[in-house]
């Protein structure tokens with residue numbers, strides 16, 4: 394048989410259930426509603442790097458799967474996060490993406506909150522005396538916030554394990570660099586992609602797709618043997634890929650990276666990455682680190698944020714070179730990230746109308762080479778949290 398007909402197109406291949414993901418996982422609105430409750434309201438979310446809130450009263454606002462939040466560094470140096478929602482009539486309080494403010498004052502009736510979320514000012518408060526409402530009952534809603542290795546995480550679930558328990562050993566390869574306290578964000582870019590949010594995370598879990606990137610074919614696939622690669626899976630679905638190298642001068646216009654520019658704990662030709670379940674990825678390339686965070690907007694649209702980290706105190710010249718290293722691969726006009734965006738949207742185009750029935754994650758190379766093990770580990774955690782089989786997610790839900 395060559396081409397398939399309607400029935401054989403929709404019949405799953407004869408591989409284990411763990412090696413196939415149904416198209417419904419990307420397109421079904423009920424599954425997305427379930428992901429909001431079972432994944433995004435439960436898991437730690439990487440909100441930003443602490444260098445983005447360097448000074449007391451620096452804040453950043455963000456929308457977390459529909460919930461407006463604001464992270465602010467307090468007078469005491471502690472970063473806290475609050476629902477960016479006024480206790481009075483429920484208006485979203487702060488609308489700027491970032492800034493510095495000692496008081497968070499709602500534009501509507503000018504109720505004011507301090508850096509610890511206490512309501513500190515209500516215009517003409519005496520009119521509330523009769524009803525008995527006081528400022529003490531009007532503080533902001535504080536969301537759990539924990540900082541680990543300079544990364545600021547939030548969690549809507551008050552009963553979730555501590556972020557260090559959640560991450561476990563997964564970030565060990567980044568301890569020397571991120572844990573040095575010497576890094577800062579020098580690049581921030583964001584884009585709305587027209588695809589299910591998981592399609593972005595998959596680009597960071599799929600080792601096989603380096604064939605798509607000419608840049609990786611030249612600089613990475615030639616630099617170290619497939620057998621030197623290691624893929625590891627951790628509790629809660631986190632994964633890491635290591636043992637890769639890059640020979641940058643194999644690509645015209647690029648040069649080998651100077652050892653003096655390497656970040657703490659990294660060799661200039663190193664390449665490794667850690668995917669934090671469900672929606673973040675950290676990638677190290679000797680002289681620069683990239684952090685991706687994907688947040689769904691709905692089941693077919695996502696926001697991806699990309700951050701680039703370098704060393705604080707770089708001279709202007711070193712910073713320029715570091716930015717070039719970062720942007721050649723990972724900038725908005727680089728030869729890596731925009732191609733991944735195209736791939737994510739191409740998969741969405743296939744799944745959107747049910748044209749694609751499923752995708753195959755069946756490569757096995759003993760955890761080396763271009764094994765699909767990271768993808769399978771990610772979906773094993775998805776299955777556990779969602780209580781659905783990725784291969785047949787609608788039947789499992791119906792059986793409940």
Ligand code: FES
Pocket residue numbers: 479480481482483484499500501502503504
């Ligand atoms: S809604 Fe914020 S002060 Fe009234």
Ligand SMILES: [Fe+2]
Pocket residue numbers: 596602606729732733
């Ligand atoms: Fe890629």
